[in-house]
Amino acid sequence: MRRNALATLLAFLTFAASGCAPGDSVGGDAETPADLVVTDGRVVTMDDATPEAEAVAVRDGRIVAVGSADEIAAYVGDDTEVVDAAGRLVIPGFIEGHGHFTGLGDSRMILDLTTATSWEEIVAMVEEAAASTPAGTLIRGRGWHQEKWTDTPEPNVDGVPLHDDLSAVSSEHPVYLTHASGHASFVNGLALEMAGIDDGTPDPAGGTIVRDASGRATGLLRETASGLVGNLRAGEMTDEERAERFRRQVELAGGEALAHGVTAFHDAGTGFGTVDGYRALADAGELPIRLYVMLRVSNASLAENIGDYRMEEYGGGFLTVRSIKRSIDGALGSHGAWLLEPYEDLPSSAGLNTSPVDDVEETARIAAENGFQLNVHAIGDRANREVLDLYQRAWDATGIGGSDLRWRIEHAQHLHPDDIPRFAGMGVVASMQGVHGTSDGPWVPEKLGDERARTGAYMWRDLWDSGAIVTNGTDVPVEPIDPIASYYSMVSRMMNNGEVFYPDQALDRVESLRAYTINAAYSAFQEDVMGSITPGKYGDLVILSADILTIPEEEIPSAEVDVTILGGEVAYRR
Numbered sequence: 001m002r003r004n005a006l007a008t009l010l011a012f013l014t015f016a017a018s019g020c021a022p023g024d025s026v027g028g029d030a031e032t033p034a035d036l037v038v039t040d041g042r043v044v045t046m047d048d049a050t051p052e053a054e055a056v057a058v059r060d061g062r063i064v065a066v067g068s069a070d071e072i073a074a075y076v077g078d079d080t081e082v083v084d085a086a087g088r089l090v091i092p093g094f095i096e097g098h099g100h101f102t103g104l105g106d107s108r109m110i111l112d113l114t115t116a117t118s119w120e121e122i123v124a125m126v127e128e129a130a131a132s133t134p135a136g137t138l139i140r141g142r143g144w145h146q147e148k149w150t151d152t153p154e155p156n157v158d159g160v161p162l163h164d165d166l167s168a169v170s171s172e173h174p175v176y177l178t179h180a181s182g183h184a185s186f187v188n189g190l191a192l193e194m195a196g197i198d199d200g201t202p203d204p205a206g207g208t209i210v211r212d213a214s215g216r217a218t219g220l221l222r223e224t225a226s227g228l229v230g231n232l233r234a235g236e237m238t239d240e241e242r243a244e245r246f247r248r249q250v251e252l253a254g255g256e257a258l259a260h261g262v263t264a265f266h267d268a269g270t271g272f273g274t275v276d277g278y279r280a281l282a283d284a285g286e287l288p289i290r291l292y293v294m295l296r297v298s299n300a301s302l303a304e305n306i307g308d309y310r311m312e313e314y315g316g317g318f319l320t321v322r323s324i325k326r327s328i329d330g331a332l333g334s335h336g337a338w339l340l341e342p343y344e345d346l347p348s349s350a351g352l353n354t355s356p357v358d359d360v361e362e363t364a365r366i367a368a369e370n371g372f373q374l375n376v377h378a379i380g381d382r383a384n385r386e387v388l389d390l391y392q393r394a395w396d397a398t399g400i401g402g403s404d405l406r407w408r409i410e411h412a413q414h415l416h417p418d419d420i421p422r423f424a425g426m427g428v429v430a431s432m433q434g435v436h437g438t439s440d441g442p443w444v445p446e447k448l449g450d451e452r453a454r455t456g457a458y459m460w461r462d463l464w465d466s467g468a469i470v471t472n473g474t475d476v477p478v479e480p481i482d483p484i485a486s487y488y489s490m491v492s493r494m495m496n497n498g499e500v501f502y503p504d505q506a507l508d509r510v511e512s513l514r515a516y517t518i519n520a521a522y523s524a525f526q527e528d529v530m531g532s533i534t535p536g537k538y539g540d541l542v543i544l545s546a547d548i549l550t551i552p553e554e555e556i557p558s559a560e561v562d563v564t565i566l567g568g569e570v571a572y573r574r
């Protein structure tokens with residue numbers, strides 16, 4: 001095994017030194033047969049040296065050659081698995097640029113509220129769950145969004161109901177329903193009672209216990225207020241149950257990712273315990289896809305443990321940990337995004353600063369001093385400006401040239417026009433989600449007003465043209481892990497209501513594919529091992545049912561992932 005890997009490496013280095021002309025079959029020796037060959041495809045590599053080919057050979061998990069079908073036929077031996085692409089598009093595996101891996105698995109284990117079109121429907125789902133769940137057991141759900149309901153419940157506060165109907169059907173079960181944005185939760189009366197929340201409970205820093213006119217808690221908890229019932233969520237589980245739940249989450253998330261052509265996933269924020277779990281699975285060869293994990297822990301814990309948690313291409317390239325996640329504001333939909341000027345539809349508020357700037361700046365210093373990447377969630381224009389400013393201050397304070405650190409801003413949804421060129425200027429990656437633009441689009445102008453929305457919201461084109469690295473992803477489970485849907489959003493800006501959201505900011509199809517592959521690899525320091533179909537990189541490939549680079553635009557959403565290949569093995573077939 002080791003000798004083969006060494007031979008592959010030597011072959012790759014020999015090639016690299018030989019200055020092969022583009023268009024030639026490139027890669028290692030054909031004397032040793034490949035483990036897998038994909039042939040007769042339209043291979044679009046995302047590698048400028050050899051942009052297109054017909055076939056790819058993979059050996060020992062890595063791509064060894066890319067070329068014409070005839071050239072690559074030389075790599076087929078008795079034991080080679082040959083995948084006939086039959087003229088279909090072959091591209092690098094998609095890299096989910098920002099998602100929540102265990103959250104994705106968990107979302108398959110709890111009530112899925114994403115398609116509910118009314119509050120009554122959600123109450124009915126909870127009632128049904130309560131009937132089949134032992135009294136006292138927590139009922140969880142995820143993905144509700146009041147903007148998706150056909151009518152506004154009565155009574156309500158800001159369009160969100162009071163908990164009475166819900167509590168009436170779940171008097172013996174605590175209920176915890178996470179908002180689609182992940183930035184608010186709705187709980188029932190028993191959960192409020194168990195968490196000790198009453199009329200006199202003060203709002204925690206960076207959060208709101210939403211109350212009605214009489215001062216009674218409605219059940220809606222914004223931002224950090226959800227943490228008041230956090231113990232309730234984690235409680236009552238043995239260590240074995242917890243471990244079993246984790247394995248199940250990873251397994252479900254991996255299956256879901258591979259079925260959508262996702263071979264690598266940027267996991268946007270976990271604690272050390274989850275990383276320990278990932279590391280154990282990596283040691284056992286049981287991680288289902290490649291994970292790039294961002295640490296999300298307190299500064300004190302970070303400073304103490306950061307040295308033990310740096311991993312690069314660990315476990316055969318399945319686990320990398322070299323980045324830190326922080327968050328500075330909330331979401332636009334729940335008026336949590338931190339703005340420079342108040343909301344158009346809520347003039348009393350300019351949003352929430354969910355973590356003190358000083359505290360995030362301290363994280364930035366720890367990250368810079370340890371050579372870690374820092375990825376801060378920022379949605380509103382004030383939040384984005386504060387983060388760019390504090391990045392610069394941390395680099396100045398530590399004397400470290402920050403552009404090599406590839407720090408990112410997660411979401412970067414709403415920017416003041418003056419701040420757009422700062423991303424490229426500072427080398428800050430815009431870690432964005434195409435699908436957020438089109439699913440938020442219908443209500444963004446009423447929240448920000450037309451002028452701010454047009455010049456500052458989801459500015460993919462302006463960022464790209466200014467030289468910034470833009471990536472794509474879904475923030476799953478906020479949105480489904482569907483790269484084709486989020487790719488289509490970036491290409492078209494087409495919203496579900498059939499209207500187009502400020503189309504000037506769309507990217508073209510090749511740019512959008514770069515965002516999902518090589519740019520995402522760059523944003524994780526992994527462009528030497530993934531993100532394009534290039535000899536020496538991991539054999540992570542996807543075959544699509546339709547050519548999303550050439551078919552009529554409106555047909556893109558119906559394209560499907562036919563085959564996903566991970567490390568040279570077929571990991572999913574439709």
Ligand SMILES: [Zn+2]
Pocket residue numbers: 098099100268475
């Ligand atoms: Zn997220």
